Amino acid sequence: MTGRHKKFLNPEEAVTEIVKDLSSSEPDQVKLFADVYVFLTGGKTWPGRHKESSDFTEQISIWYQTDRNQKKVFYNWHRFRELLAGAFLKAKLGTTDIAKIYSRVMWVNSYSGTNERGEDGIWVETEMEKFKCVQCGNCCLNLNDAICTTADREDLIRWEKEGRWDILDWVSFLLEDDRTLADLWISPRTGEEVTRCPWLRKLPKKDKYKCRIHNTKPAHCKKYPKSKKHALTTGCKGF
Ligand code: SF4
Ligand code: SF4
Known part of the structure; x- marks a missing residue:
């Protein structure tokens, strides 16, 4: 226990x-x-x-x-x-x-x-x-900040080290208040912000989802949910 x-x-x-x-x-x-x-x-x-x-x-x-x-x-x-x-x-x-x-x-x-x-x-x-992710996909599908967010410096360094150019392709760099922001997720084809995370996959014949970059996903995603209240107020089924 x-x-x-x-x-x-x-x-x-x-x-x-x-x-x-x-x-x-x-x-x-x-x-x-x-x-x-x-x-x-x-x-x-x-x-x-x-x-x-x-x-x-x-x-x-x-x-x-x-x-x-x-x-x-x-x-x-x-x-x-x-x-x-x-x-x-x-x-x-x-x-x-x-x-x-x-x-x-x-x-x-x-x-x-x-x-x-x-x-x-x-x-x-x-x-x-008590938290256990049940892969309901709610946080990736329904929370706006799952797709309108930024990557940390550590995320960028790690993706470079791992040679994950496929992930870096979806990052756009913006200058805001003298700081460079790594904006996620921007389609490399259209240059537009996506309406659904490109790394989310539905498991065949199941009402479950998986993150295709789970082991190296952005810190923003790793930190979800930040607390029990955060989970309960944002529809997470992991409690
Ligand atoms: S990167 Fe993974 S955890 Fe983050 S929103 Fe996309 S599918 Fe969900
Ligand atoms: S909302 Fe909670 S239970 Fe559902 S996938 Fe996200 S972390 Fe897992």
Whole structure:
């Protein structure tokens, strides 16, 4: 039997993970985020709706009141998410509170502790030992960032060393903000971004898929799913 998978995060790393999650989360987590906001800043929140907006995410909103003598303020989902990320960065939280919020936001157990060097932080039971890819193909077929992504420097060096010119043929180099980006996957025939990963194959007579470059696939693909929550919120069947 495999043991429980755990990782240690210092307070800064833990807060960064939480803020990243908050910044990319969907409006269905509005109740959770309202609770976290109140935990950080005090006051009261109520979920609300902006009936006049035609954009669904703009409709999902929060009323906030610092105390009963203050006026209620109405924030739409985008604005509220920004406020929450900002409140998090400003708050001076101890590791017990960080662990409490991490557990709620990331859907795993975590607790305050020290690492082998005696540094303070939080331990996270990631539950990644339960993950087993069932080759459903969802991450390659349905997640846009599977085909609209970039290769790492290490990916490029490895493909060169391995003589994988067939893979490098599908990489296009772009200059963005003085950095060169290795854009994936660009058809060498049309010069256009593909609509399906060129390395994905369906297994004959099975509802399963395989990656034809599994052993040397880009780091972006190797890192999927980054967490249990990432898997559960993106339709991965591996949990
Ligand atoms: S390279 Fe492999 S793992 Fe990555 S999207 Fe394509 S088929 Fe999927
Ligand atoms: S979505 Fe999850 S289970 Fe399905 S192929 Fe991707 S990693 Fe495997």
